[in-house]
Amino acid sequence: MNHPESLYALDDRSREIFRRIVECYLETGAPVGSRNLSRILTAALSPASVRNVMADLEAMGLIYAPHTSAGRLPTEFGLRFFIDSVMEIGDIAEEERRRMDAEVKAIGENRSIESLFTEASQMLSAMSRGAGVVLSAKVDARLKHIDFVRIEPTRALVVLVAENGTVENRVIDVPRGLPTASLTAAGNYLNAHILGRTLAEARAELERLREERRREIDELTDRVIAAGLATWSGNGSREGTLIVRGVSNLLEDLRAAEDIERLRLLFDDLETKTDIIQLLGLAEQGEGVKIFIGSENKLFSLSGSSLVVAPFRDTGDRVVGVLGVIGPTRLNYARVVPAVNYTAQLVTQLLGR
Missing domain, CATH: 1.10.10.10 (Winged helix-like DNA-binding domain superfamily/Winged helix DNA-binding domain)
Structure with a gap:
């Protein structure tokens, strides 16, 4: 008791x-x-x-x-x-701090957000007994630029650049014989109206300007604009992007059949992303690192795993993702906690550029 x-x-x-x-x-x-x-x-x-x-x-x-x-x-x-x-939680050794700075910032300078997240998860895995995990929310980022590039007679590539540095490509269908001028006009019109807006805001604004748009552009260009925006609408999913590295670490030190079964349950959860978006909710409840041990962890309670997570933020100080370590309950918490906290700070700094 x-x-x-x-x-x-x-x-x-x-x-x-x-x-x-x-x-x-x-x-x-x-x-x-x-x-x-x-x-x-x-x-x-x-x-x-x-x-x-x-x-x-x-x-x-x-x-x-x-x-x-x-x-x-x-x-x-x-x-x-x-x-x-x-437990006494220390700080990261200065040498390790410099190494983490160099590795993460080198990736960040390339402006590849996915590469940044992958590097962060690999670093966390390397210094823990667990798997490094990064979950990036599916966010309606503010837009910076859009281009339309024909790749086939009836297909065009839409390149969308967000203010946070992410670049997304989508392929859309276009009418056969569509003039290149229509693609250029669609890009120019959108760039004149989307700067600094989210996709939802851009769609609302273009709907408001619908009558004006009809006077300014032709019907084919209008169809390209509609297709270009619709391709990012998706299915409304909020699942986000999950990156996990170092899962093989979890195979170490298995001592009994029940350990293997718990690990299988964890693998199943990670593979299917069951309710994984709840990680963001956990991270948003307050500041700093959060530790969930065994059954406290509602996401992976059946596997008896521990979860050490911290949020990272965008330029508007909004929580846009969470990173951390998933592993056995005998994680080296004194080492993992400051590493997770510092990695979240590094990612936030790079996203804030």
């Missing part, structure tokens, strides 16, 4: 024993017993004294004995208490 009111009254001896149990679990994944604990404690304590403290910690719901083992592991409740009240 949990006794939250007594947790913060743990004496130094109980707190150290609890901390050692959790640290051993995070390092090895294995339970630790009283005899081994008595050897590594700062103060000299007999195994019997250690067992008495462990019994108290177990009564508080902080640790438990898996199977018939004499050792103990932290419960999810214990991990939460450790993270919130015991």
Whole structure:
């Protein structure tokens, strides 16, 4: 049974024993017993004294004995208490910070947003025991430029550039024999009206100017304009883009059949993107890094995975995505949390250019 009111009254001896149990679990994944604990404690304590403290910690719901083992592991409740009240989160080493700066900014200078997200997820995977994940929302970005380029007699490429640097290409059907001048006129007309607007705003504005448009442009050009905007309407999906790197890390240290089953469930969730957009909702609830342990994580609760995430923002300070690490509950939280936080800051800075 949990006794939250007594947790913060743990004496130094109980707190150290609890901390050692959790640290051993995070390092090895294995339970630790009283005899081994008595050897590594700062103060000299007999195994019997250690067992008495462990019994108290177990009564508080902080640790438990898996199977018939004499050792103990932290419960999810214990991990939460450790993270919130015991763990000391340091900062990123200066050398690692410079390396992260160089890697992410090198990608960012190329203005390829997908490459930036991929690099961010790979970096997070490399420094954790888990998989790096980046989810970018499907946003109605503000527009900067649009071009129409004929690629076949009845097809044209629409190139749309957003203010945040993203470039999207779509192919549209055009009437056979459509003059090149009509494509040029469509691009010129749209560029005169879309600057700084979202697609929704651009469509509304062009609808308002419908009568004026009929006087300014011919029917074929009007059809190109309508097709060019419609191609970005899509199906209204808000699923977003999910990038996951380092999934193979999750295959390490599998200890039992139930571990394999939990991993399979996680893979299924990632593959199908089941309710993955909820990650954005989790990240928007407040500032900074958020940690979800095991069953606290509604997205991957069946797999017993932990999720450490932080939001990143656009030039308007809107949350447009989330990045972080998915992994086993024995993630190195003290290392992962500052890395996730700093990576989110780097991505936000680059998107704000």
